[in-house]
Amino acid sequence: MKNLHEIDLKYLRIFEAVVENGGFTAAEESLGLSCSSISKAIADLEARLAVTLCRRGRSGFELTEQGEKLYQASGRLFAAVGLYVDEVEQLNRAVQRVLRVAVVDNTTPDPCCPLVEGLRALQAQEPDLLIDLQIMASNDITLALLKEELDIGITLTHRSVSGLQVTELYREAVAPYVAVKHKEFWRQDELAVTDLAELRLTTYTHREPGSLMVGDERHQFYFCPQAEGVLILVLSGGHVGMLPRFYAQAWVDSGDIKELPVPELCLESSIVAMSKIRGENQDLVDRLICLMKQA
Numbered sequence: 111m112k113n114l115h116e117i118d119l120k121y122l123r124i125f126e127a128v129v130e131n132g133g134f135t136a137a138e139e140s141l142g143l144s145c146s147s148i149s150k151a152i153a154d155l156e157a158r159l160a161v162t163l164c165r166r167g168r169s170g171f172e173l174t175e176q177g178e179k180l181y182q183a184s185g186r187l188f189a190a191v192g193l194y195v196d197e198v199e200q201l202n203r204a205v206q207r208v209l210r211v212a213v214v215d216n217t218t219p220d221p222c223c224p225l226v227e228g229l230r231a232l233q234a235q236e237p238d239l240l241i242d243l244q245i246m247a248s249n250d251i252t253l254a255l256l257k258e259e260l261d262i263g264i265t266l267t268h269r270s271v272s273g274l275q276v277t278e279l280y281r282e283a284v285a286p287y288v289a290v291k292h293k294e295f296w297r298q299d300e301l302a303v304t305d306l307a308e309l310r311l312t313t314y315t316h317r318e319p320g321s322l323m324v325g326d327e328r329h330q331f332y333f334c335p336q337a338e339g340v341l342i343l344v345l346s347g348g349h350v351g352m353l354p355r356f357y358a359q360a361w362v363d364s365g366d367i368k369e370l371p372v373p374e375l376c377l378e379s380s381i382v383a384m385s386k387i388r389g390e391n392q393d394l395v396d397r398l399i400c401l402m403k404q405a
Contacts, residue, residue, distance in 0.1 A: 224405035
């Protein structure tokens, strides 16, 4: 046998089963073949090898010396085949696709945020897809996308970035909040920006509301990259914090903070999906964006 063919592997499997079951008849059930079919397969194998592999008679089934050597060699062959199959499966796992996603903090609790539903639908389409999810500041998301360390970022932005495509997903209602300790503000039904001159305005958004400009004076303005940082400063006193209404509601309900009646400062922050134009996983990114828009 100079060349090993598929039929040879079949015959060797049958031969191995016969040896391990101790005879042709005993191997019928495990192979799902009749005794005559098994006998013919062994005879064909012996003819191909030009050797006698076993003897049957009144004394029972018995391997010849050549049959014993072939059985041992077949065991090594099938062990190698098993190792080959394992390595191919590992190779398949190694090339499994990974979608790298980043999202700004405290976004997914917003009932308007479609990321969870979008990921659920995408994974239903791609059961083997791995999602590498990170929580990052908005500026860090932009930088990671430009460096091709991310495939898609769910963030807030007010400007376009060269090399990145931006798709608006929804708008987030943002309003000014103050700690309960600032009781002087609670007694008024409506306030103007000028009434807040003594307080520092803090926001997590990447745009400064135009209403902060009153005449030639600019109010004290502070930026925090996370909404939670803004909340901490509000609770600490001395700060008016621009917060998403859905996020602030729990602290409003607990009586710790109050939305200030300053219509000029109420705005909508655009929550977008950003991705590299023609990125590595462009098909996955496009599908996720489409699914989020449908959610």
